[in-house]
Amino acid sequence: MLQSTRRSLPMSLLRAREVVMAQFRPILAQHGVSEQQWRVIRVLGEQSPLDATELAERASILAPSLTRIIKALEERSLITRGKVEADGRRVMLSIAPKGQVLISEVSPESSAIYDDVQRRIGQERYEQLLDLLEGLIDLEKK
Amino acid sequence: MLQSTRRSLPMSLLRAREVVMAQFRPILAQHGVSEQQWRVIRVLGEQSPLDATELAERASILAPSLTRIIKALEERSLITRGKVEADGRRVMLSIAPKGQVLISEVSPESSAIYDDVQRRIGQERYEQLLDLLEGLIDLEKK
DNA sequence: CATAACTACTTAACATGTTAAATATCAAAA
DNA sequence: TTTTGATATTTAACATGTTAAGTAGTTATG
Numbered sequence: 001m002l003q004s005t006r007r008s009l010p011m012s013l014l015r016a017r018e019v020v021m022a023q024f025r026p027i028l029a030q031h032g033v034s035e036q037q038w039r040v041i042r043v044l045g046e047q048s049p050l051d052a053t054e055l056a057e058r059a060s061i062l063a064p065s066l067t068r069i070i071k072a073l074e075e076r077s078l079i080t081r082g083k084v085e086a087d088g089r090r091v092m093l094s095i096a097p098k099g100q101v102l103i104s105e106v107s108p109e110s111s112a113i114y115d116d117v118q119r120r121i122g123q124e125r126y127e128q129l130l131d132l133l134e135g136l137i138d139l140e141k142k
Numbered sequence: 143m144l145q146s147t148r149r150s151l152p153m154s155l156l157r158a159r160e161v162v163m164a165q166f167r168p169i170l171a172q173h174g175v176s177e178q179q180w181r182v183i184r185v186l187g188e189q190s191p192l193d194a195t196e197l198a199e200r201a202s203i204l205a206p207s208l209t210r211i212i213k214a215l216e217e218r219s220l221i222t223r224g225k226v227e228a229d230g231r232r233v234m235l236s237i238a239p240k241g242q243v244l245i246s247e248v249s250p251e252s253s254a255i256y257d258d259v260q261r262r263i264g265q266e267r268y269e270q271l272l273d274l275l276e277g278l279i280d281l282e283k284k
Numbered sequence: 285c286a287t288a289a290c291t292a293c294t295t296a297a298c299a300t301g302t303t304a305a306a307t308a309t310c311a312a313a314a
Numbered sequence: 315t316t317t318t319g320a321t322a323t324t325t326a327a328c329a330t331g332t333t334a335a336g337t338a339g340t341t342a343t344g
Contacts, residue, residue, distance in 0.1 A: 012275040017155040019282045089309045089322040129274040133154040140161045231292040231339045
């Protein structure tokens with residue numbers, strides 16, 4: 001039996017993400033960062049420094065995209081880039097002061113939206129959804 | 143409180159989608175179509191003809207992307223494009239014979255993967271996940 | 285009928301996704 | 315030590331995402 005395009009898992013995941021991100025995009029746009037740039041900054045805000053591979057993994061961004069994003073963010077002094085003594089191939093990325101300022105500016109607005117979405121869905125359903133998604137994500141590792 | 147980048151809804155939705163699509167991409171690649179092109183073809187396979195706006199909505203593709211995709215698919219004779227008598231602005235798209243052949247080739251493999259994912263997650267959890275996603279998507283309309 | 289407002293689609297410009305290939309460096313084996 | 319293979323990142327090429335602006339056709343209003 002053919003899967004309907006309406007109730008298909010990939011499509012539903014795409015649309016759901018679209019609905020959620022539509023809430024965030026205006027805020028990020030106001031601060032001049034893209035969704036992906038914001039992910040990179042936020043990950044580095046949680047832990048710095050990180051090498052590019054780790055960062056790519058945690059921000060769910062492919063290496064070639066990350067290369068471009070790093071370049072852009074470094075030029076705006078939102079992050080800094082350093083080399084590793086022991087391994088000449090690797091690049092270490094850190095959050096820069098300007099980046100930390102950005103995080104402190106965006107985070108409150110971001111949190112407000114998260115809370116709003118969570119409230120509109122319902123606390124219980126929200127957690128349930130995250131659990132189910134986590135289970136789906138873990139399929140990859142099996 | 144800062145949202146962790148690990149257990150955030152947008153990230154989880156992105157990663158979950160990535161896990162699922164990773165299963166499909168090889169098949170689509172074998173048949174020479176991108177994920178988005180396949181969505182367009184499949185929607186037209188369910189209903190033809192459709193005008194571009196309807197098609198964009200159902201395939202969750204933005205108008206500018208759709209313009210490019212239509213061009214590519216038309217050049218490969220997978221879909222056809224026609225005009226509307228009553229309204230000179232609109233474009234009507236239909237599935238072409240070659241497109242139908244493609245659908246008949248890809249669908250079985252696609253279904254097998256859907257079934258596999260569904261089985262690995264569990265029927266009940268699978269339905270539950272779709273329901274929760276649907277609820278999230280409906281937030282947009284409120 | 286003329287104009288203004290709206291609609292459907294396209295084009296433009298730039299960022300990112302995606303795959304493949306290239307570079308440089310490191311690590312292991314001969 | 316040289317070669318081979320693996321790893322980390324970058325570059326390239328093309329498709330798509332995204333926002334803004336442009337074009338053509340339509341509808342409403344006067």
